[in-house]
Amino acid sequence: MNILVVGGGAWGTAISYILASNHHKILIWSKNEKVVESINRSSTNQVYFPLINLPSNIEATLTVSSLDSIDVVFIVIPSVAVRNTVEHLQKIGIRKDIKIVICSKGIEINSLKLMSEIVAEILPNDYAVLSGPNFANEVMQEKMTVSLCASTYPEMNTFVSKLMMRNHFLVLPNNQLIRIQVASAIKNIIAIACGIIEGADLGNNLKAAVLSCGHAEINQFIKLRGYKESKNSETESIDLCGIGDLMLTCCTPLSRNMRYGYEIGRYGVVKVANKIGLVEGVNTVKSLKSARISLPIIDAVHSIVSNRPLNTQGLYNLLYNSILKHCKEYA
Numbered sequence: 001m002n003i004l005v006v007g008g009g010a011w012g013t014a015i016s017y018i019l020a021s022n023h024h025k026i027l028i029w030s031k032n033e034k035v036v037e038s039i040n041r042s043s044t045n046q047v048y049f050p051l052i053n054l055p056s057n058i059e060a061t062l063t064v065s066s067l068d069s070i071d072v073v074f075i076v077i078p079s080v081a082v083r084n085t086v087e088h089l090q091k092i093g094i095r096k097d098i099k100i101v102i103c104s105k106g107i108e109i110n111s112l113k114l115m116s117e118i119v120a121e122i123l124p125n126d127y128a129v130l131s132g133p134n135f136a137n138e139v140m141q142e143k144m145t146v147s148l149c150a151s152t153y154p155e156m157n158t159f160v161s162k163l164m165m166r167n168h169f170l171v172l173p174n175n176q177l178i179r180i181q182v183a184s185a186i187k188n189i190i191a192i193a194c195g196i197i198e199g200a201d202l203g204n205n206l207k208a209a210v211l212s213c214g215h216a217e218i219n220q221f222i223k224l225r226g227y228k229e230s231k232n233s234e235t236e237s238i239d240l241c242g243i244g245d246l247m248l249t250c251c252t253p254l255s256r257n258m259r260y261g262y263e264i265g266r267y268g269v270v271k272v273a274n275k276i277g278l279v280e281g282v283n284t285v286k287s288l289k290s291a292r293i294s295l296p297i298i299d300a301v302h303s304i305v306s307n308r309p310l311n312t313q314g315l316y317n318l319l320y321n322s323i324l325k326h327c328k329e330y331a
């Protein structure tokens with residue numbers, strides 16, 4: 001298959017690595033000249049993975065003006081950029097038979113739309129969401145990884161599994177398109193809270209409480225939004241996004257969201273934001289607040305990331321009160 005991967009960052013490169021290892025022909029679309037030049041010249045991504053050789057069937061481009069030879073498009077960019085990008089695909093005349101796989105984790109500001117809802121609003125194409133506890137750098141090291149693929153187009157799950165399945169990269173079908181996207185977006189907010197707790201040394205007990213309340217807030221958000229989704233049957237016990245990705249992102253400093261929170265907890269401010277890179281949780285918490293969604297842990301993180309530096313006691317008070325509020329309202 002000829003596959004366009006939109007985004008030459010960490011996850012776009014890892015997705016391309018998997019697909020190219022399965023002998024698909026990959027074109028990465030990146031706006032970063034150094035990324036494009038290094039992929040085309042030396043089969044490496046010098047910005048994101050300078051030490052790892054990429055398969056030679058990955059090429060890159062700075063611009064895409066036609067999708068004539070493309071069969072599948074993977075969208076692997078920050079969630080704030082998804083709408084513009086999908087509109088661009090529409091503008092350049094994406095054929096209806098081109099399949100779309102969404103890999104970005106976030107919720108749109110103001111509209112509160114999930115990434116699949118943005119795609120469905122703009123294009124008539126079949127689409128799926130790929131998500132799970134998947135650090136790009138571990139995928140690049142061929143460490144065992146399991147991901148979920150969800151779609152309302154039943155054949156899409158099998159299609160994506162076939163494209164990507166490798167010994168160390170498993171793709172499981174899932175029928176909870178909404179839940180996996182909500183969980184994948186909100187876990188980034190909870191990871192910021194867990195990073196704050198770690199950085200301010202507020203204790204593992206508090207972290208576990210915040211993580212558990214955060215998990216409940218994923219379900220509460222789904223209820224608040226009035227989403228109705230059938231129960232997942234065959235994979236019900238494998239909650240890779242609600243549990244797996246939440247745990248992964250909240251508990252290891254490999255997560256950018258967790259590191260961001262850690263800096264706030266440790267220093268009161270984020271000292272090296274540009275070194276951390278993309279922190280989807282900050283955008284997501286702003287999106288939720290822009291739509292007046294109010295859930296205790298989410299509110300506490302919003303107030304921490306949007307206010308002046310707080311000292312450890314201030315951070316503790318906010319998180320402590322959010323737990324109390326959560327228990328009062330939902331326990």
Ligand SMILES: NC(=O)C1=CN([C@@H]2O[C@H](COP(=O)(O)OP(=O)(O)OC[C@H]3O[C@@H](n4cnc5c(N)ncnc54)[C@H](OP(=O)(O)O)[C@@H]3O)[C@@H](O)[C@H]2O)C=CC1
Nearest residue numbers: 007008009010011012032076077081104105134135136278
């Ligand atoms: N990293 C990971 O382990 C995982 C990430 N994800 C999700 O994938 C998405 C992308 O993350 P990731 O690859 O890590 O992020 P990175 O920051 O590593 O890469 C983002 C890519 O998108 C490009 N980009 C940035 N802004 C825009 C824009 N406005 N329009 C078009 N392209 C843009 C960047 O270009 P440039 O290089 O020029 O900045 C870069 O190529 C996120 O939603 C993330 O949550 C999901 C699973 C795992």
Ligand SMILES: O=C(CO)COP(=O)(O)O
Nearest residue numbers: 132133134135255256257
């Ligand atoms: O989503 C991820 C892992 O599943 C990546 O997490 P971060 O964006 O916090 O690094």
